[in-house]
Amino acid sequence: MNRRTRRTLWIVAAVLVVLAAAIFLRSKAPPEAARLLPESDGIVYVNVKPMRVFFHKELKPPQRVPEYQEFIAATGIDWERDLDEVAVALHRMQDPNGPNGPVAYSMVLVGKITGKKLNSWLETHATARESYTGHTIYSIPSESRTVRVAQIGYDMVAVSNTPTPEQIHSMLDRHSTAAWPFAGSTLLRRRYSELPLLSMAWGVGQLGLPFSDDCDASRAGSNDGEQMGQLGLPVPKSCSISVLGFSLPLKADSTIVASVAPALVGSLHLRVEEETPSEEAASSQASSLNLLILVARSFTDRLANNPANNGLKELLKTAEVSQKRNRVLVTARLSPSLFSGLASGESSLPESSAAPK
Numbered sequence: 001m002n003r004r005t006r007r008t009l010w011i012v013a014a015v016l017v018v019l020a021a022a023i024f025l026r027s028k029a030p031p032e033a034a035r036l037l038p039e040s041d042g043i044v045y046v047n048v049k050p051m052r053v054f055f056h057k058e059l060k061p062p063q064r065v066p067e068y069q070e071f072i073a074a075t076g077i078d079w080e081r082d083l084d085e086v087a088v089a090l091h092r093m094q095d096p097n098g099p100n101g102p103v104a105y106s107m108v109l110v111g112k113i114t115g116k117k118l119n120s121w122l123e124t125h126a127t128a129r130e131s132y133t134g135h136t137i138y139s140i141p142s143e144s145r146t147v148r149v150a151q152i153g154y155d156m157v158a159v160s161n162t163p164t165p166e167q168i169h170s171m172l173d174r175h176s177t178a179a180w181p182f183a184g185s186t187l188l189r190r191r192y193s194e195l196p197l198l199s200m201a202w203g204v205g206q207l208g209l210p211f212s213d214d215c216d217a218s219r220a221g222s223n224d225g226e227q228m229g230q231l232g233l234p235v236p237k238s239c240s241i242s243v244l245g246f247s248l249p250l251k252a253d254s255t256i257v258a259s260v261a262p263a264l265v266g267s268l269h270l271r272v273e274e275e276t277p278s279e280e281a282a283s284s285q286a287s288s289l290n291l292l293i294l295v296a297r298s299f300t301d302r303l304a305n306n307p308a309n310n311g312l313k314e315l316l317k318t319a320e321v322s323q324k325r326n327r328v329l330v331t332a333r334l335s336p337s338l339f340s341g342l343a344s345g346e347s348s349l350p351e352s353s354a355a356p357k
Helices: 003-028 048-055 066-075 116-125 166-175 186-194 222-230 279-300 307-318 336-343
Strands: 042-047 083-092 103-111 128-132 135-142 145-153 156-160 201-205 212-216 238-243 246-251 255-262 268-275 320-324 327-334
Touching: 042 048, 042 186, 048 083, 066 116, 103 166, 116 135, 116 145, 135 166, 145 166, 156 166, 186 201, 246 279, 279 307, 279 320, 279 327, 307 327, 307 336
Parallel strands: none
Antiparallel strands: 042 083, 042 201, 083 103, 103 156, 128 135, 135 145, 145 156, 201 255, 212 238, 238 246, 255 268, 268 327, 320 327
16 A cells, blocks of 8 residues: 555545544534523423424314414414424513513524515514614514514524513524534533433423412512612512422422433433432422322322323323432423323313413
């Protein structure tokens, strides 16, 4: 083998190593939609494509309200068919009684959802427009809030209902650097590595914010809360979390890492991990969650047999709680029947308990 041949082989080997390293790094990187999100208190991501394949036999076509049907006719976009990915940033609001409630949202939507027809719809419904980094941001009124929308790529749309345009500006700024696989917000960089591989849906940070209820500044921190109020500083709120009618022993600002990944044939594996201040707090939290699961099992055993109730029973039956140092881990199995039943309204739970307040 002559020197030129050896040199060529070394170059080819080096290129292959670089390509393999790049592919490996990309496989470890967060999805681009999540990397575009601004700084936030929590992040939720759903890869709709595999979820749609997993649930397509179970889910029934929902009844469409006239406004949504008009949107489909005007834009040609059907979210159920055309949406592939959703990444949502949760922003905690200082005033939970304000227009945004306890939380505002910034979102990146990916799929066959952009184009001239959407642009025309935005032009028609916008009350204000802003040009930023070569993109047009449309301001759409929604009740007492303003929703800002911008098409940021051939298959991406950025949306934010925060009080100021800072968050949507951040998403447009990040779009120019999104090719770097480990770009993203502080929360994403810090927590993404804790998620299991192949997760179809996941969340990190203060995921309880949208489900927070009974916020009460008087219970926020005894003397510390009073002193902060006297100094004119924002008083932290103590909020409980309510899901499906059950009040969870979690604070809205609890740090949580949650994921849904494929498990056994026909089911998904749910994993929720909470980080607590100490091992003692984790032990107390684990005991409270175990008790809650026992109570919930007893309650759901009396429910009628239908897809939603049977799916909920399976979720509770397979739920397990464990503790490791200052962390509490909850795992369970999810079946498609739980979601299909809830979507079709077949749950026997009381109406006031069927959705978070």
